[in-house]
Amino acid sequence: MWFTAPSAYGIYHYDGTAMTRDAGLTINERSGLVHAYVRCRPHTSRTEYDPLPAAHSCLDLGDERFTQGRPHPMIDAGLRAEHMARAARDAAPSYDLLWLADPTLLHLSEAVPARKLLYECVDDHQGFWDDPGLAAEVRAFETQLTRRADLVVATAPALAARLAALNPRTVHVGNGVELARFKRVVTEPAPPRPAGLVGLDGAVVGFYGALGAWIDRELLAAVAHAHPDWTFVLIGPVMAPVDGLSALPNVRLLPPVPYDQLPAYLAHVPVWIAPFVPGPMTMAVDPLKAYEYLAAGRQVVASPLPALAPLDGLLATARGAEAWGAAIARALAAGPRDAAAMEAVWERLAPRDWDALADELDGHIAQVLA
Numbered sequence: 001m002w003f004t005a006p007s008a009y010g011i012y013h014y015d016g017t018a019m020t021r022d023a024g025l026t027i028n029e030r031s032g033l034v035h036a037y038v039r040c041r042p043h044t045s046r047t048e049y050d051p052l053p054a055a056h057s058c059l060d061l062g063d064e065r066f067t068q069g070r071p072h073p074m075i076d077a078g079l080r081a082e083h084m085a086r087a088a089r090d091a092a093p094s095y096d097l098l099w100l101a102d103p104t105l106l107h108l109s110e111a112v113p114a115r116k117l118l119y120e121c122v123d124d125h126q127g128f129w130d131d132p133g134l135a136a137e138v139r140a141f142e143t144q145l146t147r148r149a150d151l152v153v154a155t156a157p158a159l160a161a162r163l164a165a166l167n168p169r170t171v172h173v174g175n176g177v178e179l180a181r182f183k184r185v186v187t188e189p190a191p192p193r194p195a196g197l198v199g200l201d202g203a204v205v206g207f208y209g210a211l212g213a214w215i216d217r218e219l220l221a222a223v224a225h226a227h228p229d230w231t232f233v234l235i236g237p238v239m240a241p242v243d244g245l246s247a248l249p250n251v252r253l254l255p256p257v258p259y260d261q262l263p264a265y266l267a268h269v270p271v272w273i274a275p276f277v278p279g280p281m282t283m284a285v286d287p288l289k290a291y292e293y294l295a296a297g298r299q300v301v302a303s304p305l306p307a308l309a310p311l312d313g314l315l316a317t318a319r320g321a322e323a324w325g326a327a328i329a330r331a332l333a334a335g336p337r338d339a340a341a342m343e344a345v346w347e348r349l350a351p352r353d354w355d356a357l358a359d360e361l362d363g364h365i366a367q368v369l370a
Contacts, residue, residue: 096369103142116368119149121159127214127281146170151368153361156307158284169368173361174307175288176352182263182295186342190267196254197268200231203332206269206298208235208262209289211253214282216275216303217242222321223328224248230328233269266296271331274302275324290315291352297342299331314345 098114100106103125109117125142126135146152146163152170154160160172197204211217211234221244224232228250235254245251257265266272272293276282286307293300293315300315301324302308308315318327337345350356 097365100145103138103145106141106145109145109148116150117148118151118153118365118368119145120153120155121146121163122155124159124281124284127279127284151364153364156284156286158280158306171364173357173364174352175286175291176354176357177288177291177295177349179295179346179349179353181260182266182292183346185263185267185296185298191264193268194257194261194264196235196252196257197233197265200233200252203230204233204269204271205230205328205332206233206235206265206272207274208257208265208272209274209287210236210239211242212239214277214279214285215240216277217245219275219321219324220251220273221245221248223324224251226321226325227328230332233265235265262292263296266293266298269298270336271299271301271328273328274300276303276305278303278319291349294345295349297337297345299334301327301331311348314348 095112095114097116097118098109098112099118099120100108101120101122103119121142126139129135129138143166146166149167150169152163152167153173154163154170155173155175157172160170164170207220209215217240220232220234224230224245225248230250232245232248232251233254234245234251236256238253242253246253272289274287274290274293276285276287282303283306285305287302287305290300290302290308290311294311302315302317304317304319308317316327316331318324
């Protein structure tokens with residue numbers, strides 16, 4: 001991603017279809033700069049694609065044909081790098097700010113002519129690689145990118161502490177929530193029950209997000225097995241083995257749902273969870289789902305993550321299957337918060353509203369560009 005003056009050429013660059021669409025809507029709503037949502041499609045040659053648009057745009061590299069014979073662009077940064085470098089060559093202006101959020105795109109800091117470089121660190125990236133050699137290479141890329149950056153933005157306290165040791169120009173700006181959207185779960189009548197929840201009786205516990213290696217599926221299976229009278233609804237892409245979950249009759253695995261449909265699920269499920277596998281990678285996570293759950297007035301049980309410490313008193317944390325079961329039982333018994341309690345919750349979450357976080361980030365960027 002790179003930014004320049006509104007009258008000049010620039011690209012807001014994303015990977016897959018849903019992320020591209022959401023990014024375009026969000027950026028355009030705030031700045032009005034995005035003129036097009038472009039779904040790129042490969043042609044006969046692996047290196048030939050639709051022409052790049054001559055305006056600020058969101059490029060969708062999520063077409064299935066991009067993944068034939070190569071990893072998805074969310075995993076392999078090569079395709080993104082190819083497009084971004086080509087756009088920089090074709091446009092040939094000087095950019096004000098090059099904004100990178102993937103350390104494997106390090107070489108773009110030399111390929112794209114920009115006055116300033118911003119590195120946004122949203123994960124402990126090396127944790128995504130099982131191969132120790134590749135993990136070490138990613139960490140080396142990140143070290144170079146961090147030292148080279150004029151501003152480093154980290155989304156979790158653990159990330160900020162580690163990167164600040166490499167670059168004192170590091171700030172912590174965490175993840176957040178679209179408060180206005182999720183408050184409507186409390187302030188407006190509940191919508192019809194979504195199809196994925198039809199036929200469920202009794203206590204229901206929800207989760208949404210990718211079911212990856214960082215989510216504690218074994219813990220979930222143990223809690224679900226111990227409490228057959230609860231139904232666990234898990235919404236999102238399956239990115240790791242879930243055999244222990246799918247075999248249980250009280251676990252319902254649902255595919256991802258569009259972002260604007262999440263409030264309907266939240267409205268009909270009283271308790272939501274964020275169970276992470278303990279480890280360095282998850283200690284660097286700031287799960288935005290926790291903020292969304294809370295803004296929607298739901299009871300929340302989560303793993304004890306450093307980033308969630310400021311939410312103490314608003315959600316429950318637990319370690320181990322027995323403690324998780326007890327915490328969920330208390331959450332189910334607690335029921336919805338009253339109006340006064342919700343006002344207090346929203347007040348606590350106000351600094352985490354995306355608009356507030358964007359203003360904070362704008363201030364840091366303005367100082368760098370001054």
